[in-house]
Amino acid sequence: LKLNQPGVAGWLTQDALWLVSKTVTDKLRAYLLSQSIEGIPSSNIAVFDELQSHGLVESTPKGKAIWTAQVTQGDWQQTFTFLRLQPALIWGNEDRPENFSGTVSIAAHDNSTDTPVPTPAPETVRARSSQSQPQPDPMALEDADYLGTLLDMFGLEEPEGSHVPSESTDDTSTLPSDSPGQAFLNWVKEGILSHKLVINDSKAKIHTVGGTVLLVTPGLFQRYAQELPGVSQGSDQEIEEWRWVQKQFEKLKVHRKRDNGLNIWTCQVQGPRKKTILKGYLIEEPKLLFELMPLDNPFLKIEKD
Structure with missing residues (x-):
């Protein structure tokens, strides 16, 4: 056209x-x-x-x-x-x-x-x-x-950052609704509704795949920490803010764990011009983020354990 x-x-x-x-x-x-x-x-x-x-x-x-x-x-x-x-x-x-x-x-x-x-x-x-x-x-x-x-909407890019976030297990504590992890999840949902956060785009940090939602790490957590500097104030942990946010998110226990007990999943991305991978969390209940679940990104496939 x-x-x-x-x-x-x-x-x-x-x-x-x-x-x-x-x-x-x-x-x-x-x-x-x-x-x-x-x-x-x-x-x-x-x-x-x-x-x-x-x-x-x-x-x-x-x-x-x-x-x-x-x-x-x-x-x-x-x-x-x-x-x-x-x-x-x-x-x-x-x-x-x-x-x-x-x-x-x-x-x-x-x-x-x-x-x-x-x-x-x-x-x-x-x-x-x-x-x-x-x-x-x-x-x-x-x-x-x-x-x-x-x-050809998914002209793919290389994964953001060369380092893979460290694996960790979930904290079993029960979190209040205003916990830092819930605040992050609310930010994601509001960003999707307002189109501030795009989905299923070549540069997106949120994708729908396998009937669930992939939150790309570290990119999505880094953006949150950039938009809300000082979000980890009051924490005595000497780690990067985005990693602190990621750990708070894990405590919500809304993500799907792999068979080996680890949290991070790998998705193969097959595009028109090149292949790459994305790593991130899979949300167990997509309704936490979407009122109406979009179609899966046809270029993504979850790697099996």
Whole structure:
């Protein structure tokens, strides 16, 4: 799909990829059918719901999959219904195209604020009137490999850090709900809900695999310690803060242990261009982090003991 010009079906801003809903969904359905995949809904609304339920598209403030927004570039303006995606889902660690030089403004009746595209000079974004009617979706699209980048969303990176965290066994003590370990888990859940923490992306530290959730170590714990410096204050342990946080998390006993009693699991990552591994904790009950569990990352496989 071409981007960022009149007559196309996608616009890339700093924080979102806006895809014209009907055009892209029709292309998506055609592609899936061409791959002999069964059970594809004939209704676009059902497809929207599926994409939304698996966290592939962002929801509006009202919880819907479809956004109405006006695209403006110079003297050209048009209003469309969009699916909104995180750019990292498409490009991963690859070079992103340049951002749209115009504006994408969320419609007033979407009960959300306008989203201007950042430009060097300040710019006033014109809010679309709630009385104006959406225009038809553009159909001038290339017959290209329009889902190639989507299927290649996991452009993989090497594991963060060369050292593997030391194995340890769980403390059997019972922890209060406001324990440091629970505070970390709450931070993870809130980060997932707000999209501050991405999942199943090439740089993500959270993945769904084997029907459970992998929390990548040390990366996720290091980020928590960086965002909350001094979190281990009051502790007499002379260790790095992220390791202290990790030990507090282990005390919750919400992770799955390996047959040999150790805590850290290894996942093989098979990507389009290279292989690597990720190490981390598997959450026994995914509902601790997700109200609706996303699909497994198809490129990850848990190593057996």
